[in-house]
Amino acid sequence: SVVLLWRSHDDEEAAPDETDRDNWVAVRLGQDQKEYIDRRGVHVVVGHYMGDANNMQNPPNLTDELLNANMFDPRPNEGRNGQPVMIPSHELLKMQQLFHINRFNLMASDRIPLNRTLPDVRKKRCQKKLKNLSHLPATTVIIVFHNEAWSTLLRTVHSVINRSPHNLLQEILLVDDASTRAFLREPLDEHVAKLPVSTRVLRTNERVGLVRARLMGAKEAQGQILTFLDAHCECTIGWLESLISRVAEDRTRVVCPVIDIISDDTFAYVRSFELHWGAFNWELHFRWYTLGGGEIKKRKEDITEPFRTPVMAGGLFAMDKDYFFEIGAYDDQMEIWGGENLELSFRVWQCGGSVEIAPCSHVGHLFRKSSPYTFPGGVGEVLYSNLARVALVWMDDWKEFYFKFNPGAARLRDRQSVRSRIELRERLKCKSFEWYLDQIWPQHFLPKEDRFFGKIRSRQSGGCLQKPLGKGSLNQPMGSATVISCTEEPNLLQLFVMSPSGVIMTDESVCLDAPEKDHTTLQPKVRIMACSGQDRQKWSYNSNTFSLQHVSSGMCLSLPESSNLEESLVLQACTQHISQQWRLEAVQWK
Numbered sequence: 392s393v394v395l396l397w398r399s400h401d402d403e404e405a406a407p408d409e410t411d412r413d414n415w416v417a418v419r420l421g422q423d424q425k426e427y428i429d430r431r432g433v434h435v436v437v438g439h440y441m442g443d444a445n446n447m448q449n450p451p452n453l454t455d456e457l458l459n460a461n462m463f464d465p466r467p468n469e470g471r472n473g474q475p476v477m478i479p480s481h482e483l484l485k486m487q488q489l490f491h492i493n494r495f496n497l498m499a500s501d502r503i504p505l506n507r508t509l510p511d512v513r514k515k516r517c518q519k520k521l522k523n524l525s526h527l528p529a530t531t532v533i534i535v536f537h538n539e540a541w542s543t544l545l546r547t548v549h550s551v552i553n554r555s556p557h558n559l560l561q562e563i564l565l566v567d568d569a570s571t572r573a574f575l576r577e578p579l580d581e582h583v584a585k586l587p588v589s590t591r592v593l594r595t596n597e598r599v600g601l602v603r604a605r606l607m608g609a610k611e612a613q614g615q616i617l618t619f620l621d622a623h624c625e626c627t628i629g630w631l632e633s634l635i636s637r638v639a640e641d642r643t644r645v646v647c648p649v650i651d652i653i654s655d656d657t658f659a660y661v662r663s664f665e666l667h668w669g670a671f672n673w674e675l676h677f678r679w680y681t682l683g684g685g686e687i688k689k690r691k692e693d694i695t696e697p698f699r700t701p702v703m704a705g706g707l708f709a710m711d712k713d714y715f716f717e718i719g720a721y722d723d724q725m726e727i728w729g730g731e732n733l734e735l736s737f738r739v740w741q742c743g744g745s746v747e748i749a750p751c752s753h754v755g756h757l758f759r760k761s762s763p764y765t766f767p768g769g770v771g772e773v774l775y776s777n778l779a780r781v782a783l784v785w786m787d788d789w790k791e792f793y794f795k796f797n798p799g800a801a802r803l804r805d806r807q808s809v810r811s812r813i814e815l816r817e818r819l820k821c822k823s824f825e826w827y828l829d830q831i832w833p834q835h836f837l838p839k840e841d842r843f844f845g846k847i848r849s850r851q852s853g854g855c856l857q858k859p860l861g862k863g864s865l866n867q868p869m870g871s872a873t874v875i876s877c878t879e880e881p882n883l884l885q886l887f888v889m890s891p892s893g894v895i896m897t898d899e900s901v902c903l904d905a906p907e908k909d910h911t912t913l914q915p916k917v918r919i920m921a922c923s924g925q926d927r928q929k930w931s932y933n934s935n936t937f938s939l940q941h942v943s944s945g946m947c948l949s950l951p952e953s954s955n956l957e958e959s960l961v962l963q964a965c966t967q968h969i970s971q972q973w974r975l976e977a978v979q980w981k
């Protein structure tokens with residue numbers, strides 16, 4: 392029998408839908424194990440799962456001695472070619488304890504050499520694409536870190552050196568954001584002094600967060616191109632050429648690699664799907680979404696062509712240095728972590744540039760399920776302040792939507808002084824957020840003037856359509872469409888958008904969905920699933936008869952015959968019966 396195991400942020404989450412492979416951001420198919428990364432970047436394992444590094448049954452005893460010791464102890468073949476690391480059973484207890492220092496399997500990382508090999512995961516035609524590199528500009532690679540492990544930090548550096556053409560690699564700048572580990576002082580300086588590529592360590596005077604640390608690096612950089620990486624990445628062959636050649640062609644491009652996964656348990660290198668782009672949800676959290684069908688068709692000719700993305704993940708990208716400063720660098724009032732990727736993406740798009748993903752550039756990133764370091768001021772305060780700044784400066788009317796449905800951020804709204812950023816926006820004559828939504832992310836699920844936004848209430852039961860709590864494999868909500876008693880706002884679960892084209896959608900890009908035409912069941916079930924743009928997700932509302940008609944089948948949305956609230960809504964032949972009557976109740980959002 393097959394064992395299904397899954398791990399995610401919280402235990403309530405449903406097991407992934409194994410059959411829904413199209414929605415996996417990444418898979419690794421082992422003998423009897425599958426792994427993928429969901430929309431939030433949570434690594435999920437399905438199948439026989441050997442490791443259990445993050446086992447809370449062994450409470451960590453993290454002494455200063457342990458934290459400051461460098462336990463890097465490489466074995467020549469461990470992790471070779473991106474293979475997973477095996478930990479001998481007598482070390483498992485220690486492994487579990489060490490896990491808590493960085494929230495990844497430090498023991499596994501410390502057994503892998505700094506120059507381990509990785510597979511060439513690119514599509515074949517990528518190799519042909521890059522011929523003449525001699526005239527390309529060189530880059531400064533900037534890596535900021537706070538209390539990173541020795542092995543992950545230096546494997547990032549060595550992977551850059553080993554797999555970048557040296558004429559394109561001017562220098563590497565490491566920016567230490569006030570780390571407290573002893574091995575990140577002199578030992579680090581001594582190690583980098585011996586590297587074959589100019590590498591320096593800059594240090595901040597106090598903890599400044601990743602934005603101000605990156606700014607410090609950018610100001611020191613000598614290269615014409617800036618390339619940012621997180622401090623726990625591994626670059627694969629061809630990664631840099633594919634980024635730099637795009638920036639060299641057009642200096643207003645911000646170019647990101649495809650982000651592969653380094654497993655936080657085994658340190659296996661897991662290839663990602665290429666056809667995902669980044670955007671956000673109603674809470675302004677970064678999410679991956681599948682590229683629209685039209686977009687995929689357009690790319691049939693050459694699937695290795697870079698494609699535009701509404702938002703970048705944040706940590707891995709290359710851009711022209713002068714353009715970086717011309718367009719306003721970063722918002723230096725952003726603290727510690729979070730929101731800067733949205734800010735930079737909105738700004739670049741709205742002010743005339745573009746953000747794209749280059750499928751021929753693959754870089755692995757170590758994904759972990761929680762953050763190992765402190766957030767001075769508190770996680771919530773830090774993140775909400777940063778996001779409030781994004782909304783206030785860039786989102787026009789939609790900032791009201793964000794604040795209305797995110798009270799945590801609304802509380803911090805008046806504390807933000809964003810004048811200089813608004814002035815920047817005016818000086819650069821940037822376009823509106825509406826333009827951004829229409830042109831750059833037309834598939835978005837935010838309310839708009841031309842769309843219905845609010846509740847969908849049954850005239851028979853008085854209940855409201857509710858988004859399911861179950862999760863699909865990408866961690867997007869998925870399940871039966873049901874009606875339960877209506878609640879007061881802001882209950883995001885009962886809010887829907889209906890577009891002029893008849894798509895009924897809600898947060899995280901899920902849509903009301905029913906089978907095209909189903910001859911086998913008389914009453915096909917209605918579900919809420921990832922939006923696909925297909926006709927089976929189109930509906931038409933008649934305000935005279937109150938009916939919601941499913942366009943492709945011609946049938947009508949109905950309450951189930953049973954009064955069981957968990958029973959899903961169905962399609963029935965349209966009769967205008969009260970069980971098929973719905974009221975669209977608009978909710979104010981600005």
Ligand code: LR7
Pocket residue numbers: 431432535536537538539568598599600601604620621622623650704705706707727728729730731732756762
């Ligand atoms: O106070 C700090 N000072 C720092 O120097 C906090 C963090 N950092 C460093 C840290 O050591 C690391 O190198 O900043 C880098 C990013 O921090 P992580 O690795 O803890 O963040 P993450 O990988 O969870 O977060 C993603 O979102 C962040 C939001 O601020 C940044 O944009 C990260 O760069 C970004 N990472 C990626 O985009 C990698 C792919 C993730 C996906 C999808």
Ligand code: MN
Pocket residue numbers: 621622623706756757
């Ligand atoms: Mn990271």
